[in-house]
Amino acid sequence: MSGESCHRVSEWSIAGRTVAITGGSGGIGREAALALAAMGAQVVIVGRDRDKHQSVLGPIAARGGTASLVEADLSDLAQVARAGRVLRDLDPPLTVLINNAGVAGARGVTVDGFELALGVNHLAHFLLTSLVLESMVANAPGRVLTVSSEAHRAFGPTDWDRVTGSSKSMTGIAEYRRSKAANVAFTVELSKRLAGHNVAAVAIHPGLIATGIWRRIPRPLRGVVTRRMLPPELGAAVVVNCATAADLVSGGYYTPRGLEPASQYATDSATAGQLWRNSEEMVARWL
Secondary structure (H helix, E strand, O other): OOHHHOEEEOOOOOOOOEEEEEOOOOHHHHHHHHHHHHOOOEEEEEEOOOOOOHHHHHHHHHOOOEEEEEEOOOOOHHHHHHHHHHHHOOOOOEEEEEEOOOOOOOOOEOOOOEEHHHHHHHHHHHHHHHHHHHHHHHOOOEEEEEEOOHHHHHOOOOOOOOOEOOOOOOOOHHHHHHHHHHHHHHHHHHHHHHOOOOEEEEEEOOOOEOOHHHOOOOHHHHHHHHOOOEOHHHHHHHHHHHHHOOOEEEOOEEEOOEEEOOOHHHHOHHHHHHHHHHHHHHHHHHO
16 A cells, blocks of 8 residues: 555554454354454454344353344444444443454445445445554554455446445445455555554454355355355464464555555545545544
C-alpha cells in the first residue's frame, strides 16, 4: 500500500486480549475464532443467530476458553450500532477487531436501502470500527483486520455515490468486487488516521476459500465457483497470523504469500480519503 499509510506495529501477544470477529458461525470466522481462543484470547463474536453460533461458542467453552456473542444483523445498521456500543464498553477492553463477515454473489438491498454487498461488506464494518476506535486507541496496542479479496483488483474508478438501491449486475459479483476494493481503501485511510497511536490496520486476502459467503449464488453455479476453492481453515491461517504476529505493517495487504501490494486504485490516498468521507455521511445517523 502507499508509503504514507504504512507504519510498523510490534511488541505483541494475543494471550489475554479481547478479540471481536464478525461472521464467526462458520467458514474463516469460525476457524479463526477457535484458533485464537486456543491461544488464550477472549473471543467475542458479532452475529445474528445465537443458535447457529453455538457451533463455535460450545467448542471454545468445552476447551476451557472464553467466548461470547453480541447479536447483530450486519444488513441493519441500527443493530450494528448497538453492537458497536457493546464492544466499545467491553471489560477487558477490545484490542483486536476482525471485520470478516460478508456476502458474495448476491443481489439486493440492506434494511437501510444500501446495495447489499457494499452495505454488509463495507458500511457495516466501517460503522462498527468507527464506534470502537476511540476505545481501542485508549487501550492500545490494538489491531483492526479487514478481510478483503483479490477480487478488489478487478474494480477501478467509478461513481462511489451510487450506493443505494438493488445490485445492478445480474450476479452481484461486480458489486462484491467494489465492496472488496472499499475494504482495502478503508484500511489505507484508517491506517493513516491511526499513525502514532500503536493500533495497526491491515487488509487481508485469505485465498480462494469455500465458505458460506457464496451461499446466495444459485446452486448449479455455486458448485462451479467453489469446486477449486480451499477449505476455511487455510483461509483462517492468514487472519490468525495477522492477529498474532509480533510485527505487523499497518496499512499492509496480507495474503497467503505474505505482505503484497494491493491495487493502485484501491490504495490511492485520494480514493481512500473520499471513500471515508462518503462513508461517514452514509452512516452519520448511527454514529
